[in-house]
Amino acid sequence: MDQLRAGVRLRIVLGHLGHPLAAAIVAHPTSGTSSPASFQPQQFQYTLDNNVLSLEQRKFYEENGYLVIKNLVSHADIQRFRSEFERICRKEVRPPGLMVMKDVAIVKSEQNLSEKSVTKIQDFQEDEELFRYCTLPEILKYVECFTGPNIMAMHTMLINKPPDVGKKTSRHPLHQDLHYFPFRPSNLIVCAWTAMEHIDRNNGCLVVLPGTHKGPLKPHDYPQWEGGVNIMYHGIQDYEKNNARVHLVMEKGDTVFFHPLLIHGSGRNRTQGFRKV
Template sequence: MIFIIVIECIMEMVRGFKRLKVIPKNVSTDLPTTSKLSAEQLHFYRDNGFLVIKRLINFTDLNNYKQHFIEACNDKVNLGVVTVVKERSLVTKSKKREDYINKLQDIQFDDVFKTYTEHPLLLDVVAQLIGNEIMVINCMFINKPPGTSIHPPHQDLHYFPYRPADQIIGTWTAVDHAHVNNGCLWVVPGSHKANTLHEHGLLPGALKMYHGIIDESTAPLDKRVHLEMGPGDTVFFHPLLVHGSGANISKNYRKCISAHYAHTKCDCVDVHGTVQDIIAKEVEGEIKRRGVSLDFADYWRLKSKEVRGKSKL
């Protein structure tokens, strides 16, 4: 019963350029039949904190995710435990929900979207980077309509109580072409090597819970590498990597699907009194406001889902 109540709370919680002159080589490859990473790719990930693999997810799967999202926007499917996040500044500008829905959160339980989080090629790569026993801890379908604001510099570990960081990884797959004008991802290569989780907070103009790093010097413009990606291209990135995305100043949508994984042996730690205290209290406050008392770590435990045991690689 508590699980149902908590999920209902989660559902309700969020409703409501400069380019580098010299960009380091990004090791990437096509994987039509295999997902075995080369030594060069593994080294690139360890050294830079990210790795792009081109056309990892096929067009049929991408189209299924996109159509399912559009059906969800039109209330043609039962979203179940999925949370809908809206770009508030765009709500009054259009009656078309696709024009202001920013993302669908917690989609790892949805029958269509879970085919992404459990995609064999995706999990094969994840297993080589964090270990063979994997749980998905977060998944989102992100829709960036024209007029959507930036996502400020941040580190994904800010949101998670799982440790160690090296056994956590994020994935981000372009559903539409992602480029600078429609707000593609950018990263600061090697920023994960500092092994530091920076202080985050709610910055001016950002959506609720879209926290950014307070110290702007952690993401200087001349250190940012923009990841322009085609449909199916997938980036794997370390949770301490400093990254963000630009505003969508184009006339088209920028859709992607993203997930975070952790090794099943990861620990859930108490982050109260640390630099993550702000997000822990914010999440707990949102849940309590709806009549349930739940610890931040337990909140994430309830959202996790084991997706792979021992790897066959």
């Protein structure tokens, strides 16, 4: 447990670091891993033995570093998360420890209209309504396939990607989440990212470089973007340009689980809506 406690303590110190209506979730390093004696028909490095994932799904995650599960979170739950987010933006509730972030282009303008100025909220673990996300049995069922049964929510975010004002500041540069995480081991960490509405390239879907979870943690720095870069939105400068980007088109409730070394980002939001995950 020491390793985890240390991770939690550090994360609280660096409490503004890191993750979607998402959670980075880790498990006790020694629990949930398969016993060395158990018979393994195949060597799996990134998934644990369980009867939740099909062999095909397991192989997909091993190979690509992410797995999309369609229609996982109910629309009723998503509506509840959306309502709570709006209450927080209206300052009707102020959960302790919550960080509210604004888009760099919008914070510099005078346009400060409640949820229209909030890019994301982070660390909502003290908000009972939002933290329900991290307790949903359908989420935990899949998380456990990567972390094992002793699960801890390490970082939480609800992202409200604003319409791009023309400066491309709504983009999230290509990065690895492990850059933000002072805890290990990386193979027992997973991110759950749930679409709260239809998401495609128009409103800035998640973009992944499949298979990059097998590589090392790369150096991150602020991208050289002229229109401005949001604070802490570091990117990888030297990613493999031949590595084809895959745009994940997702429907409301679809959830992608991904490895913290997977290189990913998101494009600009060309719509007038606030893309929520």
